[in-house]
Amino acid sequence: MQQTHNSLFIPGPTNMPDRVRSAINKALQDHRAPDMPQFTRPLLNDLKQVFKTENGRVFIFPGSGTGGWEAAITNTLSPGDKVLASVFGQFSYLWVDLCQRHKLDVQAVEAPWGEGVPLNAYREILLADKAHEIKAVLVCHNETATGVTSNIASVRELLDQIKHPALLFVDGVSSIASIDFRMDEWGVDVAVSGSQKGFMLPAGLAIVGVSTKAIAANETAQCSRCYFDFADMIKTNNEGFFPYTPAMTLLHGLRESLDMIFEEGLENVFVRHNRMASAVRAAIEAWGLSLCAKRPELYSDTTSAICVPEGFNGNDVAKLAYQKYNLSLGLGLSKVAGKVFRIGHLGSLNELMVLQCLAGVEMTLSDIGISISLGTGVAAAQQHFQKTSQPIVLKEKFNAAM
Numbered sequence: 001m002q003q004t005h006n007s008l009f010i011p012g013p014t015n016m017p018d019r020v021r022s023a024i025n026k027a028l029q030d031h032r033a034p035d036m037p038q039f040t041r042p043l044l045n046d047l048k049q050v051f052k053t054e055n056g057r058v059f060i061f062p063g064s065g066t067g068g069w070e071a072a073i074t075n076t077l078s079p080g081d082k083v084l085a086s087v088f089g090q091f092s093y094l095w096v097d098l099c100q101r102h103k104l105d106v107q108a109v110e111a112p113w114g115e116g117v118p119l120n121a122y123r124e125i126l127l128a129d130k131a132h133e134i135k136a137v138l139v140c141h142n143e144t145a146t147g148v149t150s151n152i153a154s155v156r157e158l159l160d161q162i163k164h165p166a167l168l169f170v171d172g173v174s175s176i177a178s179i180d181f182r183m184d185e186w187g188v189d190v191a192v193s194g195s196q197k198g199f200m201l202p203a204g205l206a207i208v209g210v211s212t213k214a215i216a217a218n219e220t221a222q223c224s225r226c227y228f229d230f231a232d233m234i235k236t237n238n239e240g241f242f243p244y245t246p247a248m249t250l251l252h253g254l255r256e257s258l259d260m261i262f263e264e265g266l267e268n269v270f271v272r273h274n275r276m277a278s279a280v281r282a283a284i285e286a287w288g289l290s291l292c293a294k295r296p297e298l299y300s301d302t303t304s305a306i307c308v309p310e311g312f313n314g315n316d317v318a319k320l321a322y323q324k325y326n327l328s329l330g331l332g333l334s335k336v337a338g339k340v341f342r343i344g345h346l347g348s349l350n351e352l353m354v355l356q357c358l359a360g361v362e363m364t365l366s367d368i369g370i371s372i373s374l375g376t377g378v379a380a381a382q383q384h385f386q387k388t389s390q391p392i393v394l395k396e397k398f399n400a401a402m
């Protein structure tokens with residue numbers, strides 16, 4: 001049979017709901033038309049609810065998460081500025097690399113992959129920085145390469161405790177709109193996201209939340225920037241427009257995805273992600289396998305990186321799943337290449353979709369010779385779903401027809 005449907009369980013891009021797909025399928029329109037602000041203003045405003053910011057603002061740049069990283073640093077810092085960062089996976093590493101290429105003086109603390117933000121090392125370094133030379137502290141909220149979620153509130157607490165004035169920048173590319181994120185409460189100055197994960201859209205938008213402190217820093221920051229300049233964005237957004245041609249179709253998709261998130265309820269979206277992730281974790285445990293994330297408090301509700309036993313290659317698992325079952329799983333990246341494969345469980349996802357993925361993973365693991373019993377992971381996930389489901393009252397009409 002010709003394969004048409006690829007079961008997409010990578011941690012982004014995620015499944016695009018039909019509603020979003022239809023919303024994108026629009027005739028192109030004039031982005032400088034007089035009624036454009038009626039579309040733009042509520043869109044930008046509603047994004048603030050997802051970032052949980054009242055004081056800050058959210059920008060939408062054509063781009064991807066990487067563009068959002070670049071926007072964060074070039075708008076707020078100057079070449080030679082000291083920044084504190086940490087590397088515990090491929091994405092936290094790449095952000096550091098981007099900072100270095102922009103000639104920032106990066107102190108990057110290395111932590112084992114599978115750990116989260118190294119808070120003790122951050123404390124030591126920030127305490128020693130009596131002259132407050134460190135201008136920004138970077139944290140990857142959800143390290144997609146290892147399936148680790150770090151505690152951003154604890155970083156804010158640390159900065160407040162020692163009264164360090166550094167800006168706090170957070171990579172929320174694979175957390176925002178899927179895992180609870182509180183920009184104002186956690187005192188985040190720049191929060192970076194992208195369209196292709198929790199927002200259930202194609203890649204193409206860098207969505208960036210910015211505090212008033214970060215906007216003030218923009219006035220003196222000397223890093224070169226043009227396309228991603230906050231000042232240009234503010235000027236035109238204030239009028240309800242964009243400084244250049246926006247990705248109109250994606251913006252319509254974003255409108256629909258926000259409507260869907262609000263209809264479900266943002267907090268319910270987080271609960272659903274936790275429920276899907278917990279079912280995946282139940283399956284992993286039933287298979288006798290372990291996560292790359294070292295401790296339960298680090299487990300990510302959007303991505304599970306699953307260690308394969310000695311003698312097996314995680315990338316072979318992903319390859320076989322794709323070739324035999326048309327199931328896309330995430331590869332192990334960089335330091336954990338071969339050691340893990342990943343299941344992305346974020347975005348538009350329900351119980352049966354997760355069970356389908358787990359059934360495919362089980363068959364693949366068994367095909368490859370990893371010793372698991374078929375059905376055990378699926379059963380563990382089913383049990384989790386049953387245990388945690390809301391009671392449903394059958395509708396009368398349906399009963400009558402039976």
Ligand code: PLP
Pocket residue numbers: 011012064065066067091140142143144145171172173174194203
């Ligand atoms: N940060 C994290 C945590 C990611 O997972 C990714 C991509 O997967 C990025 C940044 C880079 O985003 P993009 O690929 O959209 O540029």
